[in-house]
Amino acid sequence: MSISVIISLIGLGLLVVFILSVMPGNSSRMDEQLNAIPDFTPAVSYKSSMCKNAIAIDIEREKIAVLLNPMKLRQLEARPSVYGFSDLMAVELVRDGASVVKTQRGSQLVGAVAGGLLLGPAGLIVGGLSGSKRQQSKIERLSIKLYTNDLMMPIQELFFLDFPGAGADPQQIQPILRDLDQWYGRLRVIVESKKGAQAR
Template identity: 30%
Template sequence: MNLFWWVVGAIAVLVIGIPILMAVRRAKAREEAEGWLKASGVAEHVTGLSSGDAIGINYATKTLGVVAGGNRYLVEMHGIISVELIEDSDTVSRVNRSGQITGAAVGALALGGVGALIGGLSAGRTSKTKVSKLALRIFTDSPHVPVIEACAYQGPEVDRSGIVYRQAEAELLPWFGRLRAVVERGVAA
């Protein structure tokens, strides 16, 4: 009987302790990423994502900073050629330099309210109720760093209507909008 309670206790420690340890690790990674971005001068907007990745921008120097998967990137905004919002491995929304006319039409709709933008991003996604990854994929003209992917969430499948998904989406949508403006309007954005 005594061994039984030791096993139950050990399982309880693992079930409770491992998620707490992982959350602390992600928070520390996010804090370090935000610190690097600020030290690199891309601190006008800095967002630490739930996964530990982070994004920052400096409009004066026209520089984007991204910490993704432990790697650090500084990208000149004129080098950003395309941006995608990704769910699992599917592109939910994309903007690139060649689609500026379409982007302008969609942008005109977005001026009617944030609901139109969010509605447009969610169109065609009704059959999928759970996702395991939500990320922003940035394509650059650099042969050294052609693609950067910053994750807001990557882990076990979560409901798209749940708080984890909504928090990750809330972290990424403003960045998708900012980078969309950079791509569609050019560096002056």
């Protein structure tokens, strides 16, 4: 098989992934589930038809709703989990199963921060997992882990990219990286603001 055929197949695979991610079917079902949460009005939300998960924030009531992929939970259907801002203990950005950066209550920023300068999660992902490694390798999975004080299910993992095997070129998933940056930033603000409130 020639190189041009392989490149074409990879490009076609990425096109299919992006088409699936914007298809309305799963997204409208996720909208219904998020809108059905009592005393919860999403101010901002993220829904991925490709990864079949969603997250929403009700800023006024200080609540976060997370809807995970039922297949990853080994269930036929998943219901949204709702947390107060004060229930969020830490947030972590994960690339291909490895931690890129983590913010937790009661401690400093942890992770791949070169020389104390945070480039933004997407910058760290594209640059590799350490400041010294500047690699542009394919990315198979990108997720944000939310650590909560829920004893039954303390960790919720929200996927932004789940493309095992082939992976995706970082330059081709810039919209996903931008969404990832924004959501890690929002959740980090919540953790940091509650850390400050706890210290007072």
